[in-house]
Amino acid sequence: MTTVDFAAWSCPVPLRDTPAVVMGHGGGGAMSAELVEQLFLPAFGASPDDLGDSAVVTAGGARLAFSTDSYVVKPMFFPGGSIGDLAVNGTVNDLAMSGATPLYLSTAFILQEGTDLAVVGRIAQAMGLAAAAAGVRLVTGDTKVVDSASGDGVFVTTAGIGLVAPGVEIGPRRARPGDVVLVSGDIGVHGIAVMSCRDGLSFGTSVLSDTAPLAGLVAAMLGSGGDVRVLRDPTRGGVAASLNEIARASGVGVSLAERDLPVPAAVRDACSLLGLDPLQVANEGNLIAIVAPGAADEVLATMRAHPLGAGARVIGTCVADHPGMVVARTALGGTRVISLPIGEQLPRIC
């Protein structure tokens, strides 16, 4: 049984001395955060509140959520989905995590010369189906082509606009000690599905990506009337990255019960094989919700009544101790710090 001296513990130093881009800068962990905080924000003259997964802005009196993501997942087709599904669902979900109703998407393709047009067609069809399922319209687009040495199949960048209803206030700074941490379903599924068919690494698994649009689930949760304070889809960097970001933004600690984490056996086995922590593996169809203590039962019941939240459960609480830090109580009664991943555990996972 191990315990951690929280006062003496500090975040490991990211690999920030490199003069060049390394894969870790795209991993959604500490190195990505540094790139944003130390390079992009100063250059853009932007505030630390900007450049999050989704911004809430006003235009013509409307409150809009606005978000973008590039998708470079490899391979482009994987068990349970494709880059087309991710490109739609990922941006839909980023909007939903602001409490918005997603409405419109843009889509920009960077195609590698020589890519089979049938592949481009399959991806586009997946996007069309995903958009219809999510209730959003693809309204504007762009296509560029790069020579064969400068690309890799299809890269897709989507941006999205959603409408935020009056009174809805969801944000990573709103967590308070005592709040309850919920997850809508199984952890680590998408990352393992993609890894299972990656060149040079393929292994047998029945795991399918969980890619799905979460806006309907969020609408139901917000409609339940309970005080939902923070929503986050734990993609790159997994649940570990999302909870660390929330803990830091809100200045609370997060305490998880490891035995309550819904990690499917196949994911756990694959993680053991690959030396991965399921908490750091990407998800594309579940969400973390932090809700006021009195609202937890009602929100949880609402989630469980939705097809995409049937496996919802409480996984922890926000605490006043160890602010900015995520700690898990292990099955044996010890504790371990769940760090913000530094770099790239699973490159090109989305």
Next chain:
Amino acid sequence: MTTVDFAAWSCPVPLRDTPAVVMGHGGGGAMSAELVEQLFLPAFGASPDDLGDSAVVTAGGARLAFSTDSYVVKPMFFPGGSIGDLAVNGTVNDLAMSGATPLYLSTAFILQEGTDLAVVGRIAQAMGLAAAAAGVRLVTGDTKVVDSASGDGVFVTTAGIGLVAPGVEIGPRRARPGDVVLVSGDIGVHGIAVMSCRDGLSFGTSVLSDTAPLAGLVAAMLGSGGDVRVLRDPTRGGVAASLNEIARASGVGVSLAERDLPVPAAVRDACSLLGLDPLQVANEGNLIAIVAPGAADEVLATMRAHPLGAGARVIGTCVADHPGMVVARTALGGTRVISLPIGEQLPRIC
């Protein structure tokens, strides 16, 4: 002296039999249009009105312009600007061509592993300065990294939201016979500036890219009260592509006077050297306006009073003859058809 039998003339057949992506699919000409019309639109279940350079949508009662572009220009720094300038100005301009006031941009980076972080920093700084100059805010973003064999330095995809004022109706279908065709300044400058420093092709020229944000010029033009019907920034495919698209969308012919085209001597010389038609060369800081006959004088005067429209002039008229076709009267009194470029004249020009 040559004349064209318009009745017998038809558009050359694009290279549509290829089963794979070729550079021409990203050229902004006929092959790009085919890719959108035959592959993306059916897959997305979208209408032909969708997937233009910019969409006008409504959200929460506000009329919004929404646009996206990926930027893959090579080299990333060229005389007069960088990929960062293009990524901001290009999307700002797409919004402005809908008559919108640009407000917010998103930015998504796809970085090649090994790219010097100082290069990323220079690009980000160019974006910050360009955004400030254009009066827009960079509010949300994303960064992905791909391995060194799968990218090429920095690819940037921006999307933008603009506000369209009540009563503003700008669109490619609004041109009518008798309308006047204006251009705000010199033609072909950006493309020649980039080509002049391209690996394997460098040649001496004093030409600097014209990259600039055109929203202020557009606001002045719309404020003049004259009936501005169509606006277009002639980027990939140049003035030829933009006028062909307008002619087809509106079902009018366009008649140009070749001697009135503002082609700088250095651009003309470089085009002669490279075998290019200046009308097909990309621009990043000028616009084409099609205005009602009675409004031409007033709009032209307004443009000339603006720093980015000082070189504005009339270059042609819309006609009832040869609908869908652009024809230039040559200096010798003949005529030539200005075709929609088929594929890629200048790859990776933006």
